[in-house]
Amino acid sequence: MAGTIVEVAGFLGTTAGALQAFLQAKEVFLDPLKVRPLVNVEEIRDALNEAIRVSGSIRMDFEDEVEKSKTRVPSRIYMEWLHRVMEIEGQVRDVIAQSNEKKWFWFISGRQDFREDMKKMHEKVIQLCQESKEIRDKMLVDRAPERVVKRKGPDISKYxxxxxxxxxxxxxxxxxxxxxxxxxxxxxxxxxxxxxxxxxxxxxxxxxxxxxxxxxxxxxxxxxxxxxxxxxxxxxxxxxxxxxxxxxxxxxxxxxxxxxxxxxxxxxxxxxxxxxxxxxxxxxxxxxxxxxxxxxxxxxxxxxxxxxxxxVAYLLEHEAWTMFRDVLGREELIKDVKIGPVAWQVCRECRGVPLLIEKVANTFRLKHDESLWSDGLNSWRMWPSQECKGMREMYELLRFCYNDLGDDRYKICFLYGALYPEDSDINKDSLLECWGAEDLLGYRNDARKVRVMTGDLILTHLMNVSLLEEGKSDYYVTMDKFIRQVALYILEENPECDHLVETNKELSKPPDEETWRKKRRISLGDNKLDELPQSPNCSTLSTLFLQKNLGLTTIPPAFFKRMRKLRVLDFSHTGITSLPSSLSVLTILKVLHLNNCEQLVELPSHIMKLVQLESLDIHGSGITYIPPHIDKLIFLKRLWVSLGNGNDTTDVSFNYDMISKLSGLEELVIEVISPQQWNEVVEHIMKEVAKLQKFKRLKVCISNRIIDVIEVAPMTVRIRVPEARILLSYIRRTWWKEVRRIGAFRIFIGCENSEYNQNPEFVRYEKYFKYCNGADSKTPILEVLKEAEAFELVNHKDIKQLSDFGTANMDRIRGCLIEGCDAIEAIMDTVGSELLPNLEQLFMKDLPMLKSIWKEGPLQPGSLCKLTTVVISSCRTLVKIFPPGAIQQLHEIQYLTIEKCNEVEEIIPKADAGVILPKLEELTLLGMKKLRSICANESLEWPSLEKLKIFECRGLCKLPFKKGNVANLRRIEVEGKWWGALQNQEDKKELEKLCNFGMTQQCSSMKKRRSEQAFEN
Incomplete structure (x- = not known):
């Protein structure tokens, strides 16, 4: 039993004092039959108290682990154990309380039954601690399937x-x-x-x-x-x-x-x-x-x-017209006296078929004048034959949308998408690489940047006209199966069709070699192929898709011998174990996909012969490092690789130094199997890519989630890193000075989700910086902060005032949000130079220790002289909004919102007089329990106030407004009951004409949250 106590204490990482207390108590409790008769109740109580503290530590550790888990839920075994722990904790608290109340009586009498009760409790605690070692492995189980997985679909309430x-x-x-x-x-x-x-x-x-x-x-x-x-x-x-x-x-x-x-x-x-x-x-x-x-x-x-x-019937005529207009989204076209009637005819041609309405309306949406609409309608009417019925008719009608693309580049890029198996989620970047490799973008000899920009435009247009649709995430697109059938139908129309597409057919044998002859593009993906032709004659073949044939383990030695014009090769999700030597003849190959080929553990040395290769994807394969030979591929622009594989989640030795040897690399995507590797991986990689002159994008993939770490666009850079020191190691090795001089940036440190600003208002600022979960005011972020226009500080652990970062480092800040920083006591220290001279917007949310916005004392001239918006929310200890005299200098404030600051009794100090806040247009006060006064000085003027909103401020019994000092007031939003209870309010009837009574959605939500919390308590 003594060993058990030591193991439990060690298992939990308890303090040395707790462990020592356990060891001192072991002789007393390990065997009830050997308890020393002189041991008194007080000593037993102290030891039991220490034991329950340790069990409580175990419980809290477990609860933290359960709370952090997003993919798993507590098991029944764990919940039963937790119930018993909490039950014994309650019993011990009661017993200790009794012993404290009757301390001297128990000390003198040494009641045997009381000692026995405490010894039994101690045994239970020890047993529960011992069980905790087994519970840890059984604590979490896989979350049950969601009852419903919501799917994207149009709203049909109008139809x-x-x-x-x-x-x-x-x-x-x-x-x-x-x-x-x-x-x-x-x-x-x-x-x-x-x-x-x-x-x-x-x-x-x-x-x-x-x-x-x-x-x-x-x-x-x-x-x-x-x-x-x-x-x-x-x-x-x-x-x-x-x-x-x-x-x-x-x-x-x-x-x-x-x-x-x-x-x-x-x-x-x-x-x-x-x-x-x-x-x-x-x-x-x-x-x-x-x-x-x-x-x-x-x-x-x-x-x-x-x-x-x-x-399901066809839409009625008026329903079809409603849908057409909704999809079109351009009411000015409908109102145009020339286009409107043509639009009606176009809608009628859709015959009430929703799919046609969507596709056709999206196509016509981009036509800007009557002649284009008329030409489009006439062209469309030429397509369908009166004899065509069913699917064929649908294909003909949908084909019109294809024909309306006009530019041959758009058409051929659309048709290329049909090579992918039905219902495929197509990676956008890979698709653009394939288009570029096939010279479909019309810029054969131009820079890759130009090709990618053109590809982006074409991809966006195809999505705008609904010929391609958003896939499982922003990184993917998909093609509707009917649209894909249209594309295949168009390809088959050509009597000299140079495409072979046989996907999703469960083929076990490939088409014969004669079928491969003279084909420009072949797609045999998502079948059950287990063999390939020995050496098909494919002298014109430029794209070959063989992905998702898991039974395909071997590529014949001479398979590529007669494919010298091949530019795109996809063997992903196959069972291949090696690449034959005939691969070396593919000297103009530009895209090679070998991802998720788990049996492929290395790339052969003849990969160096692929001298034109631009894109290589080996993630999810058996290759868990960067193959050393690829540094000879001087045109390699894009690389996707895994660190570790699905069978190995331990730390592995990864040759990061290879990255900086890929001189032409522009994009790196690295898949990390274990989330624990995230910090280390990003730090190592960023040091290496910082040495590459042409590098543009770094992505890290964790658990099928892609995180954009670096993205360099013209005049803009976006960076997301887990820690500040990693950012510093990167910007000091790169072109940061150039970005600082002319470019825009959006930088995120330690943020769980970098896709959104905490405050949407900050979108308009070109240089934006968000810092989350920091723990030191001496952090190496100052080089970025000096250049930032917008700054968000979220969940910082120990900074006490924003000015700890140095006031001079924030002179350019125009928008600032501080949220969830538990230690912050003030935003600024007024001692020294001017504070935030360019600040326009200030948001303070959930700051439990905030005592004041700035410390007592006058503001330096020029401080906060451009501040227009102030929002303060859930600052529970804040008492003073504006220190006496300070508000006189905030003459630019237009919007002031204060909510759920329960200690605030007065907004504007009584000492302030004259015209203050001369430009204030909106004042919002919500959920202020102790608020008694907005301003005690009724002589103040409010020359610009237009909107007043007050809810759940029951202690506020009088307003400092009357018709004479709020000449521009246009709207008052308040609760009717509260307004009726206002005391001695001058001009109350006049002001009442401006009132809109009722609960705002925000206040209703506040009430709902309080009700839920009360129920939980």
Whole structure:
């Protein structure tokens, strides 16, 4: 038992004093039969008190760990242990309280039963501490699947043709006998849109334990996706681990077992043949679970297993017109006497099909005059044939949007996107690299920067006209499956088609070698290929996609021998183990993707022969370092590599020094498996890329999340680093002086999320700096702070006043926000030179120790002379807003907001007189419990005040305003009850004409939060 105590104390990292107390107490408590008779209650009490302190430390450590975890939740074992710990803590507190109340009595009598009670408690505490070692490993379990995963979808509330089917489905979900519901309609009619709204509906989330969305369509086939594919998607949604389970029947049993415990809603999108639910593992039980499927095929909707079929109709004419105008987003065009009627005709040509309306309206949105609209309408009317029906008609109509692109570069870039397998999330940067490598951007010999800028313009335009759409994140795009079919249809129209696209077909054997001949681009991705032709004759081949063929392990030795014009090669997500020597003939290859080839552990030396290579992606492969030979690739611009792999989360030796040898490198993306490596990795890499003259972008990928660390654009640089010293090591090695002189920057240190400013108002400032979670006023940030126009200090741990950074270092600051800094007592020290002479906006939020904005004393001339906006929120110990005399110098303030500062009793000191705040336009006071007065001096003038807002300031019984001193007041927002209780208010009836009574949304939220806190307490 003595060993147990030592282990527990060591396990927790307890203090030396706590450990010593345990060791001194061990003889007393380890064996109740050997307790020394002379030990008194007071000594037992002290030792028990120390023991419970240690157990409390364990509990708090565990609670911190649980709170930090965002992906896992507390286990039942841990919750039971926590309950017992908290229970014994309560018992010990009661016993110790008793011993303190009766100290002398117990000391003299030494009651045996009381000592026994405390010894038993001590044994329980020791036992709980001992259990904690086992609990730690079982403390967190994987979070249960979300009940509903919300999906992006358009709002259909304006369109009865879409809203009505949704309401019908919701009613059917209540009926016990209806298990399978079919949504039927033609292509683009809105079936998927209806089901997206069903998925996101609040009533659905209340009715089912889990909602599973499952796309089941299969490209170019009358069949659904394969059984294994569907099972894998369902297993991932249920968070079932099926790795290593090769038998589909076993997987079906696993899925069925899990779903039988739940009331589920299965949403199947684009069904082409009625599924065998038993084969997949879907139990059609009687517990209220439902299946809803969409299909355009009548034989699916007529299947006897479908209990209810709901047909989606075309939009009514007025609904179609509403949708067209909403998508167009340019009401001035509709109001134009010439364009308006043409727009109406264009909308009618869409025949009430939502998909067509969206695509066509986006296309016409960019046309600025009547002739372009008329030409576009006439051109469109020439496409569809009256005999065309169904899919073919839809393809012809959608093709109009393609034809309207005009510029051949835009068209060919759009068609290139169809090479990617259906429903692919296409990395934007990789797509731009492929376009550039294929010379699709029209700048074969121009600088890469020009090509990338052109590619960005084309990509943006294709997204604007909805031919490409936003993917799973900002870094990806995707192509709607119908739009992709249009692209493939256009490619096939050419009798001399030079593209071969066979994706998602579950091919196990490649097309014969003759089929490969004279092809310009070949895409065989997302199949089950396990072999390739020995040496196909591909003398004109420029792009080859073979990604997502996991069974492909070997590349024939002479495979590349007759592909000398190849520019883009994608072998990602394959099982290849090596690259053949024939790779060396690809001397004009520019893009090589080998990412997620886990069996590929090295690049051969003949990779040096790829002298024109610009982009290399090996992340997620078996290569966990930078291959040393690639320093010979002098044109290499983009590199994506992993540090470690999925089977190795330990620290590894990474050859960072190779980075600075890649003289032409412009972009580096590095994947880090362990988040703990983040600081070290960024520090090492930034030291190396700082030596590269052409470097533009650094990204770090952690757990599929991409973090932009460095991004250099024309005249702008964006940097995000975890610690200040890392930034310093970078800027001292680079072109910081040049950026400081002419450029804009946005720099984030220690920020959890750098994508947003804490204050959106600061967007307008070109030089923006945000510093989070710092712990030292002597931090090496001053070189940046000296140049910044906007500064946000968030969650700093120990700085006591902003001026600790040095007032001279903040002379250029125009916007400043300070939030969550627990130690700050004042914003500025008034001693010395002028303070913040250019500051325009000051925001102070959640500063629990803030006593004053600046220390007592007059402001130096020029201090805060441009300050227009002051917002103070949740500063619980702040008593004085403006020290006496200081407010006279703040003559530029236009907006003043103070909320939830509970100790403030007066806004403007009584000593101040005359005209103050002459430019104040808006005054807002919210949730001020002790506020008694805005200003005791009723002779003050408020010449510019236009808006007054006061809520939840019940102690404020009188206002210093009357009609004569607020001549420009236009609006008063207050609670009606509070206004009625105002005392001796002159001109109250006159002012009441300006009142708008009621609770603001903000105050309602405040009340709601207080109610929730009261309930929790």
């Amino acid at each position: 009865e043709a879409l809203r009505k089917p949704l309401e019908e489905i919701l009613e059917c979900l209540k009926r016990p006998k209806v298990k399978v519901i079919g949504i039927h309609g033609t292509v683009g009619i809105g079936k998927t849109t209806v089901m997206l709204n069903l998925n996101n509906h609040d009533r659905v989330a209340q009715m089912f334990d889990i909602v599973i969305w499952l796309p089941v369509s299969k490209e170019g086939s009358k069949e659904n996706l394969g059984r294994e594919h569907l099972q894998l998607s369902i297993a991932q949604r249920l968070k079932l681990t099926i790795a290593g389970t090769s038998n589909a029947n076993d997987v079906a049993v696993r899925i069925a077992t899990e779903l039988k415990r739940k009331k589920y809603l299965l949403l199947l999108d684009d069904v082409k043949t009625y599924p065998d639910f038993d084969e997949i593992g879907i139990p059609l039980s009687n517990n209220g679970s439902k299946v809803v499927l969409t299909t355009r095929l009548s034989h699916v909707s007529r299947n006897k297993m479908v209990n209810k079929v709901i047909k």
